[in-house]
Amino acid sequence: MTDVDGVASAEANPVTRRLTDWDRARLTALANTYGTPLYVQDLDRVRQNCARMRSAFPDADVRYAVKAHTGRAVLETVREAGLDAECASAGEVDRALTAGFTGERVHYTAVNPPARDLDRVVDIAAEAPAMTITLGAVDTLDRLTERGYDGRACLRVNPGVGAGHHAKVRTGAAPKFGIPYDRAERVAREAATRVDVVGIHAHAGSGIDADDLEDHRSLVSRMGSLARSLTAPATDELAADSADDGQIVTDPLALEYVDVGGGFGVPYRADEPPLDLDAVAEATRDALGVLPGVDLAVEPGRYVVADAGVLLTRVNTVKPTASEVVVGVDAGMTDLLRPAMYDAYHPIRLLGGATAAPAPADRESTSVTVAGPICETGDVFCRDRRIERPVRGDLLAVGITGAYGYEMASQYNSRPRSAEVALAGGDARLVRRRERHADLTRVERDATADADDETGGSR
Numbered sequence: 015m016t017d018v019d020g021v022a023s024a025e026a027n028p029v030t031r032r033l034t035d036w037d038r039a040r041l042t043a044l045a046n047t048y049g050t051p052l053y054v055q056d057l058d059r060v061r062q063n064c065a066r067m068r069s070a071f072p073d074a075d076v077r078y079a080v081k082a083h084t085g086r087a088v089l090e091t092v093r094e095a096g097l098d099a100e101c102a103s104a105g106e107v108d109r110a111l112t113a114g115f116t117g118e119r120v121h122y123t124a125v126n127p128p129a130r131d132l133d134r135v136v137d138i139a140a141e142a143p144a145m146t147i148t149l150g151a152v153d154t155l156d157r158l159t160e161r162g163y164d165g166r167a168c169l170r171v172n173p174g175v176g177a178g179h180h181a182k183v184r185t186g187a188a189p190k191f192g193i194p195y196d197r198a199e200r201v202a203r204e205a206a207t208r209v210d211v212v213g214i215h216a217h218a219g220s221g222i223d224a225d226d227l228e229d230h231r232s233l234v235s236r237m238g239s240l241a242r243s244l245t246a247p248a249t250d251e252l253a254a255d256s257a258d259d260g261q262i263v264t265d266p267l268a269l270e271y272v273d274v275g276g277g278f279g280v281p282y283r284a285d286e287p288p289l290d291l292d293a294v295a296e297a298t299r300d301a302l303g304v305l306p307g308v309d310l311a312v313e314p315g316r317y318v319v320a321d322a323g324v325l326l327t328r329v330n331t332v333k334p335t336a337s338e339v340v341v342g343v344d345a346g347m348t349d350l351l352r353p354a355m356y357d358a359y360h361p362i363r364l365l366g367g368a369t370a371a372p373a374p375a376d377r378e379s380t381s382v383t384v385a386g387p388i389c390e391t392g393d394v395f396c397r398d399r400r401i402e403r404p405v406r407g408d409l410l411a412v413g414i415t416g417a418y419g420y421e422m423a424s425q426y427n428s429r430p431r432s433a434e435v436a437l438a439g440g441d442a443r444l445v446r447r448r449e450r451h452a453d454l455t456r457v458e459r460d461a462t463a464d465a466d467d468e469t470g471g472s473r
């Protein structure tokens with residue numbers, strides 16, 4: 015692999031960028047120019063994160079899990095940094111291709127794929143046969159071959175090991191994902207009679223930290239054993255056992271890679287230590303064992319983009335109550351769902367800026383609940399957090415929102431989605447315009463127009 019650009023020094027490329035590392039004046043100027051709520055995504059930081067990943071895993075295929083942030087500017091940055099694209103839907107495959115990823119750098123992981131997705135991806139694969147489709151169920155293979163697909167495939171295995179920061183993101187042991195480990199060899203050898211089996215894949219979940227390293231190790235070591243079985247001839251027992259009810263390939267399979275998934279954690283809290291990526295990489299290589307000719311692949315999503323993003327929001331109301339101060343802001347769970355959905359912690363910093371208010375450093379700290387404008391009790395970014403006391407008109411920055419931030423945004427409560435600005439060098443560029451009220455009703459108006467078309471015009 016080529017040298018890793020972007021790593022100047024540890025100082026220029028810290029392991030985690032904290033909310034306090036962002037320049038207050040610059041964020042304030044952006045909010046004043048583009049309005050709030052505003053997502054800010056720093057492409058230089060995305061580049062650094064890619065470089066750190068590649069230098070920790072120099073021999074591995076590093077595939078960015080696109081679902082963490084699908085913005086085109088981010089995808090182009092990741093592509094230029096040498097990562098592949100790991101896509102969870104046909105829509106993401108389309109986005110990756112549009113951002114310039116060639117077919118061989120696109121990996122589509124079909125999780126219970128809707129027919130429309132399979133139709134689209136099989137069409138794309140006809141044009142870009144180097145693309146790989148990862149299957150998590152035998153009947154997904156049936157559905158692909160029914161559509162004439164006989165291209166590159168990878169088998170998603172359920173390793174029976176889960177990890178992650180919240181039950182909702184632990185996928186490794188969830189029955190929804192992958193072929194059960196004890197059936198995987200047989201299924202892979204059956205699949206190899208119909209498609210080109212080039213890899214095996216498992217993903218334990220999201221938010222792996224030092225405490226989960228043992229789980230990660232056991233997942234990787236199980237995948238290493240499976241790969242060794244598949245790259246050897248099938249045992250007589252397996253061959254005999256399969257003879258009755260179907261064909262298997264008994265020769266060694268030409269696996270290109272073992273993909274052990276993503277889930278590399280990011281320290282959202284200031285006192286959390288960052289993940290020791292080199293230690294994770296070493297544990298991974300160690301647990302995988304010797305696999306001649308087979309590459310390791312990893313799929314970081316969050317790690318690549320999380321600390322490259324902040325969400326800026328303006329204080330609308332300040333309401334003192336007996337227990338705390340409720341700070342009402344113009345962003346809510348429709349902009350950033352993670353606190354409401356996963357009880358996720360995000361750092362929050364007062365940037366100030368309200369007319370005639372003292373600078374943040376000159377204010378007393380107080381316990382605040384930061385609440386959004388949505389009619390839901392869960393629509394709060396934090397409870398009982400001590401920050402310098404905000405007043406109406408101030409700006410707040412919510413940190414480490416670059417992953418699963420804009421991506422999970424919705425229009426619930428008829429709230430238009432926020433704008434997003436991308437930073438590169440000294441430049442700022444609007445990459446997603448703020449939605450307008452007209453955007454909220456567009457699909458209804460389009461439906462009426464379509465219906466009119468079908469009936470030969472409006473009546």
Ligand SMILES: *Cc1c(COP(=O)(O)O)cnc(C)c1O
Pocket residue numbers: 079081082100102123217219220221275276277278313314315316317
């Ligand atoms: C979501 C996902 C990832 C990335 O997870 P992160 O926690 O963002 O690193 C990788 N692989 C698969 C299959 C995923 O679904």
